Amino acid sequence: MxxxxxxxxxxxxxxxxxxxxxxxxxxxxxxxxxxxxxxxxxxxxxxxxxxxxxxxxxxxxxxxxxxxxxxxxxxxxxxxxxxxxxxxxxxxxxxxxxxxxxxxxxxxxxxxxxxxxxxxxxxxxxxxxxxxxxxxxxxxxxxxxxxxxxxxxxxxxxxxxxxxxxxxxxxxxxxxxxxxxxxxxxxxxxxxxxxxxxxxxxxxxxxxxxxxxxxxxxxxSNAGVLATFPNKNDGITILGSTIVIKKFVNNPLEGKGISNHKLLGNWLSGGASNTGASILLDFFNLEYIAELSKQINPNKSSGLNLLPLSSQGERFPIDDPNLQPKLDPRPVSDSLYLHALFEGLAKIEARGWQKLNELGADLPRQIITIGGGAKNITWKKIREREIGIPIKICNTPPxxxxxxxxxxxxx
Known part of the structure; x- marks a missing residue:
């Protein structure tokens, strides 16, 4: 060449x-x-x-x-x-x-x-x-x-x-x-x-x-992984329309909703939720999300417990086609509601990492995040609080x- x-x-x-x-x-x-x-x-x-x-x-x-x-x-x-x-x-x-x-x-x-x-x-x-x-x-x-x-x-x-x-x-x-x-x-x-x-x-x-x-x-999602140039101890989260998590492992993991790929000669295991950043756009536009995010204290809990699915059904970390969204109660404050949506999405991601760990993957030492949702620093801090693992942002497109x-x- x-x-x-x-x-x-x-x-x-x-x-x-x-x-x-x-x-x-x-x-x-x-x-x-x-x-x-x-x-x-x-x-x-x-x-x-x-x-x-x-x-x-x-x-x-x-x-x-x-x-x-x-x-x-x-x-x-x-x-x-x-x-x-x-x-x-x-x-x-x-x-x-x-x-x-x-x-x-x-x-x-x-x-x-x-x-x-x-x-x-x-x-x-x-x-x-x-x-x-x-x-x-x-x-x-x-x-x-x-x-x-x-x-x-x-x-x-x-x-x-x-x-x-x-x-x-x-x-x-x-x-x-x-x-x-x-x-x-x-x-x-x-x-x-x-x-x-x-x-x-x-x-x-x-x-x-x-x-x-x-x-x-x-x-x-694998294209997103390749764009981050990860090492074996890194986890990768793609925050696009959906949340996808991936990690290199020694041997393929077995479980519903788990995919195992061969990438760069190594096994890459992970799963993808049905929900992600797209649920946020069901309620707010991008400019308003950026404005509301500045009003949120990411170190505090919203006090709400939402399951922000766009529609019935989930594939990972829970494989249940009948799982119902929980999008209420909706508070008067838009910033509080966005706070709760961020937390709900972060909890789904945290359960995903726990699921991979239960199936035999080591927990990552850091999580590299790519995709449109990665740019939101408030969401990043909420994710770090919910997951308990440092997060690094990658801006390279998949x-x-x-x-x-x-x-x-x-x-």
Missing amino acids: LNNSLVLGIDLGTSGVRIAIINVKKKILFTSSTKYSKGLEISGDWINSLKTLIQQIPRDLKEKLVSCSVAGTSGTLLACNRDGVPLGKALPYFLPFSEYSYEIRNLFTKECAGSSVSGSVGRALKLLALYGNEIILRHQADWISGWLINNWEYGEEGNNIRMGWEISNSSWPENFQNLKWLKCLPKIIPSGQIMGNVCTKKADELSLPKNLKVIAGTTD AAGVASIALQGLL
Whole structure:
């Protein structure tokens, strides 16, 4: 690879898309983001957002791109025909289908990310009921990578853990072998493997180099981990629309709602709540949150005990599709209510770290935090009080983390 070569990272999240371009020294040269205009379940929105961002890249940077890699929300699933054309809306990662709990239970012999009703199998069964089994099922990052190369054959291993893929032995669970819809699932490849070149049509449409290689990426939360450059004693919390916690471990952890990924040659375990910073925007805009935060004393308790879920159901640290939110009582003071929401979210994160510890992970010595919520210092101090572990803020966007996979895949 030439020293002046550049790589592109594409990070599709819950609320929008961000891209980042880095050089061989992992320095960020360009980054930009946009919100979905319609929502996570509209695949056309993923494409339109990506097109908008790629068109913003300065020409002198674009012509030096040699590879790109895609991260997407883990568990957001799309049904397509064999040519990759979507048959309807995607089912977002936070939609559980508890009506399929019996079928899911019979497919798995041990607890894992796929065995939960919050995993992707329930969403797959729902899409199969809607469209039959002459379809393909692809997670968000895999579908976008396929769109770039005009080939939807492949799926990256980390993005398919919630479907049941077992990284430890590189296979689907034994009971999957008899499934009529096994053919609907992708051919799994590891993160960092070359998937192909961007197709000529997309290269022309987006003014991208015709020899641009597309490298199998990862999940959006793993992209966040890569952006923090953690060591083994660090924990990582991604405070985006949802709260995701991750830690490197010696051996995979087993439990409902737990995902185990192989990243940088090491096991990375963790879990993701259904709630996070997005719940705050249900009540206040960003400017008002910043103003109210200045009125909060983070060293004192709000005296309220909220469970700030946006809707019924949770996947981690509690795996319960029927768990109800607790958003009342709402005090007259907006700053007191925001204080209580911050505390409720911090308690969910604290229980997550306790859960990982119970399953065999060491508690982190420090927690590196990334994502939009990481910028709020008041929330940071409340989290430190509730969790009891020092917290460090990282401002590098996860798109730069997935770009580093594009870089590594060519070395």
